[in-house]
Amino acid sequence: MQQEITRVALDAMGGDNAPGELVKGAVDAVNGRSDIKVLLVGQQDVVEKELKQYSYPKEQIEVVHAEEVIETAEPPVNAIRKKKQSSIVVGMNMVKQKEADAFVSAGSSGAILVGGQVIVGRIRGIERPPLAPLIPTEKGVSLLIDCGANVDARASHLVQFAKMGSIYMENVLGIKNPRVAIVNIGAEEEKGNALVKETFPLLKECTDINFVGSIEAREIPHGEADVIVCEAFVGNVILKLYEGLAGTLVGAIKKGMMSTLRSKIGAALALPALKSTLKTFDASQYGGAPLLGLNGLVVKTHGSAKAKEVTNSIYQCVTFKEQDINGKIKKNILGSAEQEGM
Amino acid sequence: MQQEITRVALDAMGGDNAPGELVKGAVDAVNGRSDIKVLLVGQQDVVEKELKQYSYPKEQIEVVHAEEVIETAEPPVNAIRKKKQSSIVVGMNMVKQKEADAFVSAGSSGAILVGGQVIVGRIRGIERPPLAPLIPTEKGVSLLIDCGANVDARASHLVQFAKMGSIYMENVLGIKNPRVAIVNIGAEEEKGNALVKETFPLLKECTDINFVGSIEAREIPHGEADVIVCEAFVGNVILKLYEGLAGTLVGAIKKGMMSTLRSKIGAALALPALKSTLKTFDASQYGGAPLLGLNGLVVKTHGSAKAKEVTNSIYQCVTFKEQDINGKIKKNILGSAEQEGM
Known part of the structure; x- marks a missing residue:
């Protein structure tokens, strides 16, 4: 049986310790498990410079360029609408396009909440994520x-x-x-x-x-x-x-x-x-907070997240996929709702 | 100049440590200050038995008999309506009748909140205490x-x-x-x-x-x-x-x-x-919580209050009276409202 790979898009630019701790968390994650691929979303030169310090299985980390960064203080709705090349928008679009199973970010909470709803989108029938x-x-x-x-x-x-x-x-x-x-x-x-x-x-x-x-x-x-x-x-x-x-x-x-x-x-x-x-x-020991009920998974980690929390958040995404949480949400919560034509 | 006395009705039957810690708190209060009179409201024989252990200026403590006790688990509205002889109802009626300046209780929060509004009553113009x-x-x-x-x-x-x-x-x-x-x-x-x-x-x-x-x-x-x-x-x-x-x-x-x-x-x-x-x-170090905006003062102390908190709560009532908090509330908050005919 071929091993199923979970693809996690990681916002390399978000949070107080970006990009250092984010990149380290990604490296630790892929060095710990072979069933993960991390897509590091951020400014290519910055991310690659960080990556150079580490040894890891090259096929398990890919850098996806995103020119812009959404700052914590920016009004979220505006930021999501205008910064199409930001790491958050690019990463969430990958989840939407099924190029990634999950997106993890330590960046602006507001932008992550708005982006989750607007870009990734709710599961049909879920009223609020x-x-x-x-x-x-x-x-x-x-x-x-x-x-x-x-x-x-x-x-x-x-x-x-x-x-x-x-x-x-x-x-x-x-x-x-x-x-x-x-x-x-x-x-x-x-x-x-x-x-x-x-x-x-x-x-x-x-x-x-x-x-x-x-x-x-x-x-x-x-x-x-x-x-x-x-x-x-x-x-x-x-x-x-x-x-x-x-x-x-x-x-x-x-x-x-x-x-x-x-x-x-x-x-x-x-x-x-x-x-x-x-x-x-x-x-912060317990990984990030999932935004539930979306067509995919979005995880918000603490703004102050260090590598360990990032790694834990990535592993959390694997379990989420393996356990088919979204399938269970659709079946258990919306089973009856769908019959009612919702 | 004659010393102004603050009369505090104290619920001797309310809280986890009643009547022992309540009575002790009252004794400590009058031994500490001469400008206080404590009206210990509760079952006379029970309260007097506790009081006997202590020496204190007799004119500063009076026992006011109240046969009934409101339990924490009782539905508050019912309890206040039916138990007319409870320490909470008797004590609050003393505040209403201006026989006491304040009422302090470690008993049922619900009954104290309901009794404060129903028996003591709100200052005219105050929407909620x-x-x-x-x-x-x-x-x-x-x-x-x-x-x-x-x-x-x-x-x-x-x-x-x-x-x-x-x-x-x-x-x-x-x-x-x-x-x-x-x-x-x-x-x-x-x-x-x-x-x-x-x-x-x-x-x-x-x-x-x-x-x-x-x-x-x-x-x-x-x-x-x-x-x-x-x-x-x-x-x-x-x-x-x-x-x-x-x-x-x-x-x-x-x-x-x-x-x-x-x-x-x-x-x-x-x-x-x-x-x-x-x-x-x-x-619990900081005395009780006042229920503000009433025609008088009602103070809720912790259910687990010990003598020290009880004494502090009694002293709090003195400052409340000395500083004429209710007069200031009427003047500062309702000054304009009264002109508008509220």
């Missing part, structure tokens, strides 16, 4: 869905998020019968805002997901659910607060430990163990 | 307003929250010209959901507050604003995630430090300094 990062918990990771740009969502969107999230966690992360919960301000069904109250009974009716009810934000770090459903504004607040608070606490702890001579000695002894603990709460 | 806890940051504390039960708020509510929060921080916490920000998913004015987009320009127009624009959740722990405005669903998510994540991280750190012999020795040396650092991130 949610951005779904993994967040670290005491017990492992949970999928937070949606953290994207789709604010003011409707109940039907949240139901699709729940189903897509469940498929992703079961098949990409290998969590059997993942627990799906909706973010709420109390555990009871009658609690919540208008959106949650409308969505809750719809989720209860879904026979194809393991809906466990409401989750209060307090319980999220304890890993009380595998798929955490919310609309994008709330999801963004959760994700950003997670990152901000973890960073602040770690900073305060380090400062606190340097405050006395006694604690300084203690710190020197305890820090290695402490660092490995805190690493499990570092979201 | 927000619950406004202080949250710890790198630089001190910020007021998170609203974390209450008022989900699905309107823009006009958020504008009142901003003004009331600003008055509270300036006069109770003593922060000059407090920076007011609205929780958003990006820094630009055009970012946000429908509610934030509608509220942002209204806040910009307010000449009586120091509006500094949007705040992303990531920046909250860094103390980038003194008054953080949001609707209650988002506020509740922020508050609960703050508590949950801080607790989880501290737990993980302790566990991490016990993982090797070397780190155990380090931990023993560093823990005292570490503990004092982490204490500044413990929300």
Whole structure:
């Protein structure tokens, strides 16, 4: 049997550490697995100069020239429309044209969200493509869905998020019968805002997901659910607060430990163990956030992504393809919808 | 000049540590200051039995009998309506009848929010009374307003929250010209959901507050604003995630430090300094959350409040009265509204 190759277009120009860490992540990925081809999208001379430092199987990396770069501060809709030769637009067009199975970028979130919808396009019947990062918990990771740009969502969107999230966690992360919960301000069904109250009974009716009810934000770090459903504004607040608070606490702890001579000695002894603990709460360890429900796969990695996160994101794309996530989304979520002529 | 006495009705029966820590908190409060009278509301025999352990100026504590107790799990509206002899209803009625200046409770949040509106009542012209806890940051504390039960708020509510929060921080916490920000998913004015987009320009127009624009959740722990405005669903998510994540991280750190012999020795040396650092991130250090905009003051303390938080909450009521916060709210927020006949 011939080995199936997953072709990942990688934005070599996006993110704080471009192109160095992106190119290194690509090289590490192909040196680790032979079933991948990385299409490095970016300014050819810049990318090739980086590549020269490394040894790797030449047939597994190809440079695709893209003259322009979309900056983080650019208004996304404009950037996608005008910069046709940018690494994001070129990479996404490759997914659209089926020249790549997935596109990975650490660049402008806004441009990636807009490009995903406008260029790659939604699966027919999917109302909105949610951005779904993994967040670290005491017990492992949970999928937070949606953290994207789709604010003011409707109940039907949240139901699709729940189903897509469940498929992703079961098949990409290998969590059997993942627990799906909706973010709420109390555990009871009658609690919540208008959106949650409308969505809750719809989720209860879904026979194809393991809906466990409401989750209060307090319980999220304890890993009380595998798929955490919310609309994008709330999801963004959760994700950003997670990152901000973890960073602040770690900073305060380090400062606190340097405050006395006694604690300084203690710190020197305890820090290695402490660092490995805190690493499990570092979201960047877990690869990028998929934008689900598209005709192909788009993965947004952290702007500050280093090579390891890039490599992990590329491997994530392989699993996504191998497990035929989009096929499962079409079958499980849209099976009935298609019969209704949607 | 005769000393002005602040009369605080304290729910002796509410919270995880009732009545012990509540009664102790009351005793500590009156032993610390002579300008306070605490009206301990609860089952007389139970409360008096606790009181007997302590020595304190007898004229500063009075027990007010309330036969019933509202449990945390009870539906709030029902509980307030039916349990007329509960400590919460009796205590709130004392505020309504001007027999007490304030009511402090660690009991059911729902019952306190409902009772505040139904029994104590809103200041005429205030559309919604927000619950406004202080949250710890790198630089001190910020007021998170609203974390209450008022989900699905309107823009006009958020504008009142901003003004009331600003008055509270300036006069109770003593922060000059407090920076007011609205929780958003990006820094630009055009970012946000429908509610934030509608509220942002209204806040910009307010000449009586120091509006500094949007705040992303990531920046909250860094103390980038003194008054953080949001609707209650988002506020509740922020508050609960703050508590949950801080607790989880501290737990993980302790566990991490016990993982090797070397780190155990380090931990023993560093823990005292570490503990004092982490204490500044413990929300319970900062007293209770006021329910603002009522005809009187209602303060909700943590369900797990210990004596120290109870004492701090009682002192908070004194400052609230001394600074005439409700007078300032009426003058500054409703001055123009009253002229318009509201």
